[in-house]
Amino acid sequence: MKKIYLLLCFLAFYTLLLAQVDSTARDTMDLSDMSIEELSKLKSRYKTTEMEKMVTQAIAAASRKPLSLKRSPSIVSVITAEDIEKSGARDIIDVFQQVPGIDFNVDVQGVVGISIRGLWANEGKVLLLLDGQEMNETAYSTLIFGNNYNISQIKKIEVIRGPGSAIYGGYAEYAVINIISKSAEDINGVEANVIIGQTTNTYARQNVGLAIGKKVNNLSFSMSTLIGRGQRSNSIYTDIHGNSFDMKNNADLNPTNLNLGLSYKGFSARFIYDMLETTTRDAYIDAMSKAYSTNFGTYMAEAKYIQKINTNFQLQGKLNYKRCTPWLVTDIIDSIDAYPNYKIIADRYRFNLAAIWDAKYWLNITSGAEMYYDDAQKPDIHGNPQVFARDNTNRVRYFNYAAFVQSLIKSRFANITLGARYDLNSATGAAFNPRLGITKRVGKFNFKGLYASSYRAPGIENIQLSISPVMKPERTRTYEIETGLQINRNSYLSLSFYDISTQNAIRYVVDTTSFADTPEGYLNSDKVISTIGGEMEYKYKSSLGFINLAYAYYSVLDGKNDAANEVSIDKYANLGIANHKLTVFTGVNMGRLFYIAPSAILLDRRYGYTSLDTQGNPVLTTYTPQMQFNIYIGCNNLVRGLSFGMGVYNITNEAILYIQPYNGLHGDYPGMGTEIIFKLKYNITFKDEQ
Amino acid sequence: MLYLKTHFTNILHHSLKNVPIYGLLLLLRCFNTQLFAQSYDYDYKENAVYVYNFIKYTDFPSGKDNISIGVIGYTPFVPEFRRLLLKKKSSNLSITLKYIKPSESNTVDVVLIAVGSSDKLRDVHLLTNKLPILIITEKGNLSRQGACISLFIDEDDDFKTRYQLSIRNCNARGLQISEQILNNAILVR
Known part of the structure; x- marks a missing residue:
């Protein structure tokens, strides 16, 4: 009893002491x-906590003029480099697990993609930007996740958990993810990193990254690379007909990434090469006799110039080029396997010009125009000609013209954001997307009320594989409210609610009997799709450690979902996506060097069609809640510049399953079992020149 | 090599042994909300220099031979300002500093209201209405409620110390504010 009393006294004393720590540090200037x-020209002398920095940092993706997290006219989650490092994340999937409302599901051909707020969003509904470059491929507008992206070179990720079409156009229907890499100044030297993951019967990942960055006067240069190999799972996959195979050596994820950045005064340039070489045996419905290569490659280049006309007015011009070769299948396919060869070379040329004007201290106006041109070709494969299904030609071209405007108004009542973007596409017609955001701070609270219209521009193959006579853009209206509370200097809580409603949803169907040459097609759904829900995010950071707590709930509103997504026995759920999701990431610092970071990801019950009855009809499977527990122990700067750590992921060897979120007759796709990882990072800092 | 290994094992063992204690501390810190809460950790040294300059560049109708500052509420500003006055001994500006009650605010030339006593602004305002008294608050946004100048930490400008100024409130008190102050102020109505 005496010991407990002493411990409590110690805790109280230590807490008092910690409360004062930040205020005692002073300089002698x-x-x-x-x-x-x-x-007024002095640098801030206020000693900010990590949490204060986080909630007041400028969010670049939420508005054309960056505003702080509290004032941004969007619901935003921010993940910092420290969050990524200290959580021990293995890849980008682990990183995004920290964000409420994000989940992962299987699509086809071994691709694991993203769901947002209860809605499958991987195909053209979430815009992913890497250093401003659009990572969605141009053919289908999809993303792929798993052992890709050099996460140790990420400085910050901004996740806009709501629409962004008023700024970004047709890929930002449900969310925008903005990944910002470490700049030349951040790196200021050479940094190497290694991650090795091992499971019971095979390797899980073996990746090496290298980064170099330096700023000399006005010239900055950075380069980062990632090369490696990995596997999606070490478990058994079973298709809807009960055919099984071991995923080991049949679901490779081999990334290669090069990211170059250069800037001089107002000019900046970037080049990214991103390749994810995968192998797949799951195909669309029936498992195949062996694994075939399916690769996703992208080259991107950008030149950007910012001209400051005066202190209140600036012009920005951007020129982008992107070449994608996604879903590339060029292996010679055995006749026993229903897996067509596929090759598309899709080029996108984009020009964007914007003017940013601080008209008054209370008024900022941004406006501009954008044009992009898509040019896609299908070359012959092994001497066999390929054509686009609808136009029956091997080359198609589309133009898109857009104009946008946004005004930020500061008033005594609140900060108001008004904006809109008008897009005119040569294939799919016009789309007008306005937005309104009202943000208000009252003491430690901040409030947001948001409305936005957004859309999904059909991709090249969405148009070409359309079953509907005319493929229309998918239209969405989203209402959101958020309350944030700065509980104290080290912790921040936010609570948000949303109502999403989508019309003309572009639905993907798989039916091998209807499409002789190609097993897929698209049509506009005649139903309105709608989810409502809430999200909670709690973040705590101090010298003692951190807590990132995220909870998300969604419900299908009044049975408003597409036939392809509905669950016959639960009208509030969509296929494959849990109604409740809770993630807890914690870290406890143990002295100056070590920290221990346990984490847990809890998913509620899910549903999927993953087997057939005797008549050949899909049978609904109910999956029990999934619980994944991880632990990571890290060490910072044991020797100057050296950080390393070890962790165990999926400690209980829970069956991690990615379930198809539509009735596409694909089996549940296993993730990795228990994995032991080892991470190492070493950086040499360049001496600053005087 | 053996020494390094032993040393490393000792560090790890020591660290792991303390996990429950660190975990408890972390929990305690998370839910510690108002107990030690303060809006901001002001840099009072900087505030002191600001206030000195405010006085220097304000024209009081009664002249500026000897300015008295009354401070309402406890604030570390007081010792910082006294230290500053010691350095400014050779200056022509003569300033005295004392703690006062709100009811005594009409007896001084400058009233400084500490963060913790911000609720006293209304009493001070009523008592000193239209008197040539420069009212400065350590909490932001109070120049909208009767203060002449409100110091604050600007979250949107890298947590710099800044100040809001109400020309209307200063004019109503017959105080002439010079450009040195106006140029860097955030003007409020």
Whole structure:
């Protein structure tokens, strides 16, 4: 009893001490003779906590003029480099698990994609930007996740958990993910990183990354690379007909990534090469006799110039080029396997010009125009000609013209964001997307009320594989409210609610009997799809450690979902996506060097069609809640510049399953079992020149 | 090599042994909300220099031979300002500093209201209405409620110390504010 009393006294004393720590640090700078002018030019002398920095940092993706997290006219989650490092994340999937409302599902051909707020969103509904470059491929607008992206080179990720079409156009229907890599100044030296993951019967990942960055006067240069190999799972996959295979050596994820950045004064340029070489045996419905290569390659280049006309007015011009070769299947396919060869070379040329004007201290206006041109070709494969299904030609071209405007108004009542974007596409017609955001701070609380219209521009293959006579853009209206509370200097809580409603949903169907040459097609759903829900995010950071707590709930509103997504026995759920999701990431610092970071990801019950009855009809399977527990122990700067750590992921060897979120007759796709990882990072800092 | 291994094992063992204690501390810190809460950790040294300059560049109708500052509420500003006055001994500006009650605010030239006593602004305002008294608050946004100048930490400008100024409130008190102050102020109505 005495020991407990002593411990409590110690805790109380230590807590008191910690509360004072930040306020005792002072410099000895003599300010006494400074004028007001000089004082106002001083750097901040306020010692901010990590949490204060986080909630006040500028969010670039949410508005054309960056505003702080509290004032951004969007619901935003921010993941910092420290969050990524200390959570021990293995890849980008682990990183995004920290964000409420994000989940992962299987599509086809071994691709694991993203769901947002209860809606499958992988195909053209979530825009993913890497250093401003659009990572969605141009053919189908999809994304692929798993052992890709060099996460140790990420400086910050901004996840806009709501629409962004008023700024970004047709890929930002449900969300925008903005990945910002470490700049030349951040790296300022050479940094190497290694991650090795091992499971019971095979390797899980073996990746090596290298980054170099340096700023000399006005010239900055950075380069980062990632090369490696990995596997999706070490478990058994079973297709809808009961055919099984071992995923080991049949579901490779081999990334190669090069990211170059250069800037000089107002000019900047970037080049990214991203390739994910995968192998797949799951195909669309029936498992195949062996694994075939399916690769996703992209080259991107950007030149950007910012000209400041005066202190209140600037012009920005951007020129982008992107070449994608997604879903590339060029292996010679055995006749026993229903897996067509596929090759598309899709080029996108984009020009964007914007003017940013601080008209008054309370008014900022941004407007501009954008044009892009898509040019896609299907070359012959092994001497066999390929054509686009609808136009019956091997080359198609589309134009898109857009104009946008946004105004930020500061008033006594609140900050108001008004914006809109008008897109005109040569294939799919016009789309007008306005947005309104009202944000208000009251003491430690901040409030947001948001409305946005957004859309999904059909991709090249969505148009070409359309079953509907005319493929229309998918239209969405989203209402959101958020309350944030700065509980204290180290913790922040946010609570948000949303209502999403989508019309003309572009639905993907798989039916091998209807499509002789190609097993897929698209049509506009005649139903309105709608989910409502809420999200909670709690973040705590101090010298003792961190807690990232995220909870998300969604419900299908009044049975409003497409036939392809509905669950016959639960009208509030969509296929494959859990109604409740809770993630807990914690870290406890143990002295200056070590930290221990346990984490848990809990998914509620899910549903999927993953088997057939005796008549050949799909049978609904109910999956029990999934619980994944991980632990990571890390060490920072044991030797100067050296950080390393070890962790165990999926400690209980839970069956991690990615379930198809539509009735596409694909089996549940296993994730990795228990995995032991080892991470190492070493950086050499360049000496600063005087 | 053996020494390094032993040393490393000792560090790890020591660290792991303390996991429950660190975990408890972390929990305690998370839910510690108002107990030690303070809006911001002001840099009072900087505030002191600001206030000195405010006085220097304000024209009081009664002249500026000897300015008295009354401070309402406890604030570390007071010792910082006293230190500053010691350095400014040779200056022509003569300033005295004392703690006062709100009811005494009409007896001084400058009233500084500490963060913790911000609720006293209304009493001060009523008592000193239209008197040539420069009212400065350590909490932001109070210049909208009767203060002349409100210091604050600007979250949107890298947590710099800044100040809001109400020309209307200053004019109503017959105080002439010079450009040195106006140029860097955030003007409020």
